[in-house]
Amino acid sequence: MVSTVPWLSMLWLVPLAGAVMIILMPAPLQLLARWAGLAVSIAVLVVAIVVTVRFDSGGARYQFVENHSWIPAFGAGYTLGVDGIAVVLVLLTAVLVPLLMLAGWHDGGEHPRGPQAYIALTLTVESMVLISLVSLDVLLFYVFFEAMLIPMYFLIGGFGQGPGRSRAAVKFLLYNLFGGLIMLAAVIGLYVVTAQHIGGTFDFREIVAAVSSGRLGVQPAVLKTLFLGFMFAFAIKAPLWPFHRWLPDAAVEAPPATAVLMMAVMDKVGTFGMLRYCLQLFPGASTYFRPAIVVLAVIGVVYGAVVAIGQTDIMRLIAYTSISHFGFIILGIFVMTSQGQSGSTLYMVNHGLSTAAVFLIAGFLIARRGTRAIADYGGVQTVAPVLAGTFLVAALATLSLPGLAPFISEFLVLIGTFSRYWLVAAFGVTALVLSAIYMLWLYQRMMTGPVRDGNETIRDLMPREALVVAPLIALLLVLGIYPKPVLDLINPAVYHTMTTIGEHDPAPRVVVSGTGPQR
Template sequence: MHAYVALTLAIESMVLISLVALDVLLFYVFFEAMLIPMYFLIGGFGQGPGRSRAAVKFLLYNLFGGLIMLAAVIGLYVVTAQHGPGTFDFREIVAGVASGRYGIDPAVFKALFLGFMFAFAVKAPLWPFHRWLPDAAVESTPATAVLMMAVMDKVGTFGMLRYCLQLFPDASTYFRPLIVTLAIIGVIYGAVVAIGQTDIMRLIAYTSISHFGFIIAGIFVMTTQGQSGSTLYMLNHGLSTAAVFLIAGFLISRHGSRSIADYGGVQKVAPILAGTFLVSAMATLSLPGLAPFVSEFLVLLGTYNRYWLAAAFGVTALVLSAIYMLWLYQRVMTGPVAKGNERIGDLVPREMIVVAPLIALLLVLGVYPKPMLDLINPAVENTMTTIGQHDPAPHVPVSTGVPRTAEGPHQ
């Protein structure tokens, strides 16, 4: 138990250092270092029979992405050294890029961008670099899965927003259509695959792949609504995923099975558990009135302003998410009490204390997200200014004819 807590605290510390680092090399060191404690949490404390394989798969995927990023970090230092003293200082490099000090071949910056982006795409994860996530989420404990998907994976999307866009604005614009396309494919792919799952935890893991697609699309459409929505979505996804994973973990710990077919009628024997699961499931499908709806709406609005077709495909995921979450709730919680479910107990006070703040935040941020958006919007405006992007001008139809008759009461 002491080792588990120590590893958890180590990951949290490394995530925090990554978020506040203003040195590219320092960010990289802790971006990679957090893989080690997570490897031990999955492989050493996981609950599934395939936990060792899942831990190795997680480590190999992310280490390979990290090695590509290391080459890009070194390349970025070489670029700065060719035009003055070499530096890893994030602010100095951004200022140099904005002023045009590093007058090198744009192809070099594109290659460096791809090195950073590949590592972040694996960590986030972006389709098709997502293969490690379902296994890692299923084989680990619910608490570890929450730490991985709600906290650690956000470092990937944070890296896209801070490092990819601000260090390589021209390359980001060049690859924007490709990345938005992959993100929208991930949105639909995650939702479609989730519908066919028979394992509760694996289904929830695939929903996260769909949600990360929304976050990445919002970042790279480079509109204020899209980036504000993506940043808010990082928080809201963490809350909703943490709630649904923890409650599903409480349920599985009582029954001992992850198979959806083994459940039924849980709401009759554990009404509080079923009620909290319903709220978290509705948040996962972005029901209006719950926190993820606001962020998903902003992402779709920002995407529509830049790529209306991508937004149209993204909307289909809303229908698909309603299918898999409502179907999951119907099969697990409603109907007659399945054999063996009579012994399932309701949430105890200790578990309620864990879940209650998450449910409360999902409700509060669903109806009043303004405090968070007031913090997010200035940062988004600064990012948009730094990368030299502006929202697309609205298309206003212009009348070419002159009205033949006056309108109103004084014709």
């Protein structure tokens, strides 16, 4: 449906306008800036809830469509719309940012205008992520896909808490800018291709329709090259092994709330881009490169889990678990089965919730103790039982314990993978054992046993911190038991994607004694 109220424009303009308002506040108004940032993020959440509630999962594929001319000479338009996949990621973003505002309530307070800058940059990242998720114009998507790097760079380098924050911020920026430059060449190439065959356009829907109907008569080699340009940028953003090297440093050096904003929100634009742009613009190339990407994804799954086991830094360990989880998400996308893609989209949501919970609780603990070294902890559950208990639930969610939200998504990814690549699924299952090792061992070393020297004065969760953690734990429990409302939004969009790329779920095979495999 075409929306009469510009809900999607409101979705990204409200946080951007809030960022401008807050950065212009005088230096003494730090407390007002914090409350204003929280209020703006809650207003965005209200808009996101309206969009989600009014979204008709059985209706048109793209809804709340807004279409205005932007750069007519290049066929670029201000075109917005959401499908079920975009809706759930929009809602995830809108849910997390108010919680991150509360979690980072005191971040930036050491500088006279630090809180204003910190809050404004956070809202700017939210704004750019949201317009990237709702854009239906390739050029519009690219502009904000790249622009979000700038505020995140300043959040890491300007408000990071470690001595290596400047290096981590530069590393983050250079990796992602390089990927973006390669993607820019692919975006230009895509426009040249469309200009030769359908008149030149950046409208995602028009290009996909031309690809599906065969009107975009382009040599397969050209399409493969363009696919690699898009995929390279998304693989860095996600990140996919071996393009992950920037993530651990950035996650460790950034404030915990910023690290969650990066891993749970911003990086999802990479996997979302794979699902929307790589698969639907270049279905033939996606199928051609599918085996290679599946192999890289399963390597990432195992690699992230193995490296996490050997970490001595709490935050670096959690960062490597995200590399493993992103491997699962990308695996589910590129096995090109309905279970795999539904599981991957649900995994994006569940990973955002579980990573936010475990990273923020660890951040609260580190702020009390002043060290990230695992060896400095021990016996925390004795002095801070609520903190330890919520950390345990978040850790169990991270290792995909049945009954908690990530289990359903990981199970769907493995089922979808097994139906096409059973050996890859077998390797993926090993990550379940490895994740149990690194998370339960982490909990044992930090939370159990006698209270180590220096940990006696660790306080339990304060009301503000409990207000951050409680909704995350509740969502992990609810979605672990009843994921149907989210899957009802996701599944029709996945069906449309599978239809667009011409893929079908493999038929099950049953071995009948004496007759061989039967379909």
